[in-house]
Amino acid sequence: MATGLDERLERYAAVAVEVGANVEAGQTVFISARIEHAPLARALTRAAYKAGARYVDVYYGDQHVRRAMIELGPDEALDYSPPWLVERWESMRGGAAIATTGDPEPTLLADLDGDRVGRASMKELSRVSMQHLQDRSLNWTGIAFPSEGWAQQMFGEPDVERLWDAIAFCTRLDEEDPVAAWREHMARLDRRAKALNALGLDALRYRGPGTALEVGLLERTRFCTALFHTAAGRPYTANLPTEEVFATPDARRAEGVVTSTKPLALLGEIVKGLQLTFEGGRIIDVQADAGAEVVRAQISTDDNAVHLGEVALVDGESRVGKTGLTFFDTLFDENATCHIAYGMAIPEGHEGDETGDGVNVSTVHTDFMVGGPELEVDGVTADGRVVPLLREDVWQPPE
Amino acid sequence: MATGLDERLERYAAVAVEVGANVEAGQTVFISARIEHAPLARALTRAAYKAGARYVDVYYGDQHVRRAMIELGPDEALDYSPPWLVERWESMRGGAAIATTGDPEPTLLADLDGDRVGRASMKELSRVSMQHLQDRSLNWTGIAFPSEGWAQQMFGEPDVERLWDAIAFCTRLDEEDPVAAWREHMARLDRRAKALNALGLDALRYRGPGTALEVGLLERTRFCTALFHTAAGRPYTANLPTEEVFATPDARRAEGVVTSTKPLALLGEIVKGLQLTFEGGRIIDVQADAGAEVVRAQISTDDNAVHLGEVALVDGESRVGKTGLTFFDTLFDENATCHIAYGMAIPEGHEGDETGDGVNVSTVHTDFMVGGPELEVDGVTADGRVVPLLREDVWQPPE
Numbered sequence: 001m002a003t004g005l006d007e008r009l010e011r012y013a014a015v016a017v018e019v020g021a022n023v024e025a026g027q028t029v030f031i032s033a034r035i036e037h038a039p040l041a042r043a044l045t046r047a048a049y050k051a052g053a054r055y056v057d058v059y060y061g062d063q064h065v066r067r068a069m070i071e072l073g074p075d076e077a078l079d080y081s082p083p084w085l086v087e088r089w090e091s092m093r094g095g096a097a098i099a100t101t102g103d104p105e106p107t108l109l110a111d112l113d114g115d116r117v118g119r120a121s122m123k124e125l126s127r128v129s130m131q132h133l134q135d136r137s138l139n140w141t142g143i144a145f146p147s148e149g150w151a152q153q154m155f156g157e158p159d160v161e162r163l164w165d166a167i168a169f170c171t172r173l174d175e176e177d178p179v180a181a182w183r184e185h186m187a188r189l190d191r192r193a194k195a196l197n198a199l200g201l202d203a204l205r206y207r208g209p210g211t212a213l214e215v216g217l218l219e220r221t222r223f224c225t226a227l228f229h230t231a232a233g234r235p236y237t238a239n240l241p242t243e244e245v246f247a248t249p250d251a252r253r254a255e256g257v258v259t260s261t262k263p264l265a266l267l268g269e270i271v272k273g274l275q276l277t278f279e280g281g282r283i284i285d286v287q288a289d290a291g292a293e294v295v296r297a298q299i300s301t302d303d304n305a306v307h308l309g310e311v312a313l314v315d316g317e318s319r320v321g322k323t324g325l326t327f328f329d330t331l332f333d334e335n336a337t338c339h340i341a342y343g344m345a346i347p348e349g350h351e352g353d354e355t356g357d358g359v360n361v362s363t364v365h366t367d368f369m370v371g372g373p374e375l376e377v378d379g380v381t382a383d384g385r386v387v388p389l390l391r392e393d394v395w396q397p398p399e
Numbered sequence: 400m401a402t403g404l405d406e407r408l409e410r411y412a413a414v415a416v417e418v419g420a421n422v423e424a425g426q427t428v429f430i431s432a433r434i435e436h437a438p439l440a441r442a443l444t445r446a447a448y449k450a451g452a453r454y455v456d457v458y459y460g461d462q463h464v465r466r467a468m469i470e471l472g473p474d475e476a477l478d479y480s481p482p483w484l485v486e487r488w489e490s491m492r493g494g495a496a497i498a499t500t501g502d503p504e505p506t507l508l509a510d511l512d513g514d515r516v517g518r519a520s521m522k523e524l525s526r527v528s529m530q531h532l533q534d535r536s537l538n539w540t541g542i543a544f545p546s547e548g549w550a551q552q553m554f555g556e557p558d559v560e561r562l563w564d565a566i567a568f569c570t571r572l573d574e575e576d577p578v579a580a581w582r583e584h585m586a587r588l589d590r591r592a593k594a595l596n597a598l599g600l601d602a603l604r605y606r607g608p609g610t611a612l613e614v615g616l617l618e619r620t621r622f623c624t625a626l627f628h629t630a631a632g633r634p635y636t637a638n639l640p641t642e643e644v645f646a647t648p649d650a651r652r653a654e655g656v657v658t659s660t661k662p663l664a665l666l667g668e669i670v671k672g673l674q675l676t677f678e679g680g681r682i683i684d685v686q687a688d689a690g691a692e693v694v695r696a697q698i699s700t701d702d703n704a705v706h707l708g709e710v711a712l713v714d715g716e717s718r719v720g721k722t723g724l725t726f727f728d729t730l731f732d733e734n735a736t737c738h739i740a741y742g743m744a745i746p747e748g749h750e751g752d753e754t755g756d757g758v759n760v761s762t763v764h765t766d767f768m769v770g771g772p773e774l775e776v777d778g779v780t781a782d783g784r785v786v787p788l789l790r791e792d793v794w795q796p797p798e
Contacts, residue, residue, distance in 0.1 A: 035434045035459055042463040049471035056468065057481050060434055060459040064441040069455065072448035082456050084487035091483055 006043075008164070011173055012143075013043035015240065017051050019182045020141030021096040022236040025052025030092050033100040035060045037145040044098055053096075059088060063108055063268065070112050070120045078116060081124035089128040096236075097140035101331045104147035109268030117267055118297020126363040130344050134353070136229065139236035142331055143171075153328050170241040170319045170332065186227045186237065188399070193223040193245040195397050196313075199387055201379040204249075204311055206258060206338075208375035210275060215311055215340070216253025218358045220351040223247040228348050241320055243335040246312035248349035251360035254278035254308050261337065262369035265328045269294045274368055276342075282306045283342060295366075299342060304362040310341035310349060314371060316393030330367050338371025338390065405442075407563070410572055411542075412442035414639065416450050418581045419540030420495040421635040424451025429491050432499040434459045436544040443497055452495075458487060462507055462667065469511050469519045477515060480523035488527040495635075496539035500730045503546035508667030516666055517696020525762040529743050533752070535628065538635035541730055542570075552727050569640040569718045569731060585626045585636065587798070592622040592644040594796050595712075598786055600778040603648075603710055605657060605737075607774035609674060614710055614739070615652025617757045619750040622646040622712075627747050640719055642734040645711035647748035650759035653677035653707050660736065661768035664727045668693045673767055675741075681705045682741060694765075698741060703761040709740035709748060713770060715792030729766050737770025737789065
């Protein structure tokens with residue numbers, strides 16, 4: 001058990017438990033992982049018990065089982081949420097949760113009917129998850145597990161060690177004291193968010209190849225980092241890595257076109273060259289070089305999925321960006337560069353708990369990447385002053 | 400996907416779904432498997448959807464997660480049943496269920512404290528499972544999946560192909576039409592059960608090396624096969640393979656000593672040379688060459704675990720017995736030879752649904768093997784007539 005591999009995994013799991021979910025002694029810890037992530041799920045379980053967890057509950061999902069449902073199951077199965085799974089998600093209230101990402105078979109669903117793939121989501125489960133976000137009812141985090149299939153997709157060869165190195169760099173495992181390094185990093189992002197809030201912005205303007213978009217901000221929009229707090233006040237880092245400052249846009253105000261700058265892994269497919277057109281805050285057209293159907297099906301899931309729920313700024317200092325890699329995994333790619341999400345607003349991105357009046361509510365939240373050196377981002381104040389925010393991936397406001 | 404391996408797995412899954420659980424179109428199918436059994440769980444999922452399942456729900460257990468709980472978790476975690484898992488088991492009512500066996504890491508828990516291992520069972524979940532048995536509320540089956548670790552334990556080398564061959568022989572996959580072969584086999588066992596019932600036995604007597612045991616039978620004891628029926632009348636085969644005829648003993652009447660003739664895989668440990676002493680129907684002493692503690696902890700789980708719940712007769716014609724192998728897996732080993740179970744009585748083994756008055760109720764049901772060529776089994780009628788049932792593994796009564 002004392003091999004190098006296990007030590008790295010143990011260190012990684014400890015950061016996820018201490019910095020990520022920040023598990024409190026006596027909490028029940030809910031781990032949700034794909035079966036291929038079992039080595040990480042097991043390491044997380046041990047780390048959580050060492051942190052004093054009362055009970056660690058691991059739920060393994062299997063994409064092959066999901067594939068069989070989409071391919072062979074009846075229509076009614078597609079958006080069915082088993083009641084016992086809904087109860088599991090409900091019972092996370094007051095607990096800690098860790099979800100793993102990193103797709104070992106990124107093209108597993110590629111040959112299936114895109115419409116059925118897009119409709120295949122446990123709606124009721126998503127609703128409960130979004131409610132937890134809304135209620136800040138648990139401390140949770142997301143963390144990735146490398147695999148041959150994922151490495152193959154990224155590098156064209158199954159070089160798991162190279163992927164491990166990239167993940168270790170992005171999650172600051174290469175630092176002598178990763179916990180301290182994370183604390184320092186999050187403090188810096190927090191200064192950046194505070195500086196943005198001091199500007200009193202009313203809108204963001206994006207300009208770049210295939211992109212000319214203006215997104216309104218609310219008076220109660222507040223830029224923040226992924227260092228969240230539960231309703232009870234416990235801090236946690238909602239995903240590792242994280243490099244963003246983000247905020248809730250005015251869901252009613254988005255005009256123009258935005259073109260994605262990185263592929264998006266969505267519900268088992270890879271969406272490439274995504275281009276969304278907005279009018280009056282709504283997505284009115286979806287184009288893509290690949291995977292448009294999945295996006296179209298997803299934004300039809302509920303009435304508000306066509307509205308925006310998040311705008312996030314990431315500069316060239318991002319460790320994820322510095323790797324120069326496309327991870328085909330939102331956890332990483334969204335932290336490489338600026339992104340936008342359609343669907344539900346994250347409560348941390350605005351003041352007050354009320355939704356509506358421009359704060360979007362949906363069972364969907366999908367981030368897609370729009371940043372890069374060719375993207376210029378400006379802030380616009382209520383009195384029309386234009387403040388450069390990003391130029392050639394360099395952060396412009398004082399930090 | 401068209402390799403020989405997948406065809407075999409597909410054929411195996413089809414037998415489990417058609418002959419085993421006998422899934423009805425429109426049923427929800429609950430598959431419970433260890434993560435290492437994923438290839439079988441996936442094949443079962445596909446077979447179930449092809450049989451018209453409304454939804455297939457797969458729950459993966461992970462023995463490493465359980466190990467972490469036993470090793471590092473608090474005492475209260477040991478017998479905790481997560482409410483959402485209890486709800487899953489509850490919602491099986493009216494559905495079909497398939498559980499997989501075959502331990503890929505048979506000694507994983509061997510270095511842990513035996514008392515904690517014995518106490519580590521989801522009590523509430525067991526209660527619900529036993530209630531389902533009692534209510535005949537679902538059609539279910541158990542089926543094994545071969546693995547290197549299991550093969551290593553059996554053969555001293557990780558010869559999975561040899562294990563596959565043995566499993567295929569025992570589950571009649573080697574027959575041209577396995578479904579027809581199973582029908583014929585079950586009819587033969589059924590004739591055997593009927594012949595036993597015609598004898599009007601009041602007790603069974605076991606004689607062999609280390610064994611001199613008399614077990615009482617109830618007036619409403621009925622020998623039967625593993626071809627069960629749900630309360631709604633749907634037939635299913637409760638495990639594959641099956642070679643036994645079994646019945647409910649009088650839980651109040653067991654006197655003497657019985658020595659196990661095969662190792663018993665129990666809660667992650669291997670119990671060897673188990674010897675139980677009975678007085679007034681109760682186990683009053685547990686001895687073993689290995690693993691006695693796990694048995695002692697298990698029979699302390701509730702008040703009635705010390706009483707017997709099943710007596711089963713298997714002769715030398717058993718395909719499992721013919722392999723000459725010890726599988727270290729109860730599903731197979733109990734079908735190689737005569738066995739006895741302490742704990743809960745199976746409703747099929749007696750007439751009427753009432754428990755008590757000699758029909759045991761417990762959250763435990765553990766079969767252990769007592770048969771072999773040196774064991775002589777007699778039946779004793781109420782008027783004292785002795786009827787030989789097994790001599791040198793040969794079935795004695797007319798079939």
